[in-house]
Structures are given as structure tokens and as C-alpha cells.
Amino acid sequence: MPETPVNSGSAMRTADITRNTNETRIRVAINLDGTGRQSIATGVPFLDHMLDQIARHGLIDLDIQAEGDLHIDSHHTVEDVGITLGQAFAKAAGNKAGLRRYGHAYVPLDEALSRVVVDFSGRPGLTYHVPYTRAMIGQFDVDLAREFFQGFVNHALVTLHIDNLRGENAHHQCETVFKAFGRALRMALEVDERQNGAVPSTKGVL
Numbered sequence: 001m002p003e004t005p006v007n008s009g010s011a012m013r014t015a016d017i018t019r020n021t022n023e024t025r026i027r028v029a030i031n032l033d034g035t036g037r038q039s040i041a042t043g044v045p046f047l048d049h050m051l052d053q054i055a056r057h058g059l060i061d062l063d064i065q066a067e068g069d070l071h072i073d074s075h076h077t078v079e080d081v082g083i084t085l086g087q088a089f090a091k092a093a094g095n096k097a098g099l100r101r102y103g104h105a106y107v108p109l110d111e112a113l114s115r116v117v118v119d120f121s122g123r124p125g126l127t128y129h130v131p132y133t134r135a136m137i138g139q140f141d142v143d144l145a146r147e148f149f150q151g152f153v154n155h156a157l158v159t160l161h162i163d164n165l166r167g168e169n170a171h172h173q174c175e176t177v178f179k180a181f182g183r184a185l186r187m188a189l190e191v192d193e194r195q196n197g198a199v200p201s202t203k204g205v206l
């Protein structure tokens, strides 16, 4: 058996990613072993509110700054924040040795209830069922939430199942998804000491 570096203890599970294109300029810095501190300014206020949920409920420190082509619309900015955040998670999670790997959460908010299940599988896959009751949440097009998660999944290389099980208020529907996403990430990225630094896969690689 090859020696696998232990992904715990003093190893810093952090990443600092800058991604610049003709459409967006984005910097994401994360600490998986944080306390939920956040500094977030994407120019899309509702997205900031949702990213704050990931930090708070995932206990992940998030520093996210974005300058996008908002004169067109929010699409490129929301998608590219998802991509860059995904890249940061992939880097910070490293070889995933010692991690729980799987995480899940149910989160309610008044009448709304969502379930998110994540697997740091090394393969991108998104299953997304969120039957929004409105097309817009204020200025935010609800289609963009899916674009965010698709961008994240493609670059974090995770399997992600998102289901809004019920809800009447679209803000609540979306917020329960992001809160459950944060909670599921927190569970999956926890170091399980009983794994003693082993990669949680019979293949030995994720």
C-alpha cells in the first residue's frame, strides 16, 4: 500500500484562487477549517446573501471578490463565482485523505424544506430539482442558482444532489438550498480520525 499523506492536523486546508476572463475577474480564498468568517462582494447582492449561508453553516471562511459584466446581466458573474469556488474547494480538499467524503443535510426555513447530498467523488455530477414558485427573487433570476451549482460541480469534481422538497416562497426555497449545501459540505469535509488518514474509497484514490 502506498503511503498516503494525512490530510489533517497541522496541514492547512486553504486555497486562494484568482480567475480572470473577459467577462469576470474573481478572487476566492477559503479555509475549510474556519469558523464561518466571510468577506463577500460579488456585485450581486442576493448571491452575496447565499454565499454567506455557505460560510456560516459550513463553518468555512470565505473571502470572495468579483467584478463581472453586470451591465449585461448577472449570468457570467454567478456562474464564474461557482467555477472559482469549485476550484478553491478542489484545491483545499487536496487528496481527500481522512475525510468523511459524503455529506448531507436537510434544512427548513418556515414552509420551505431542502435536502442536499454531496460526495467528494472526484467526478462532476449535478442532479437539481428546485421547483421555484417565481422566476425572479428581487433582481435575481432563479435560473442562475443552477448555473452556480453546475459551475461549482464541474470544478470541485463532486457529485451533488439538490432537492427542494417543498416551499412557497422562492427566497426561502433558494436559501434552504444554500444552507443545506453549507451543512452538507461541512459534514463531507470533516476529518474522521478513525479513518487514520486513509482515502475513503476502496480504490484508494478519489
Ligand SMILES: [Mn+2]
Residues within 6 Å of the ligand: 049, 171, 175
Ligand atoms: Mn434570506
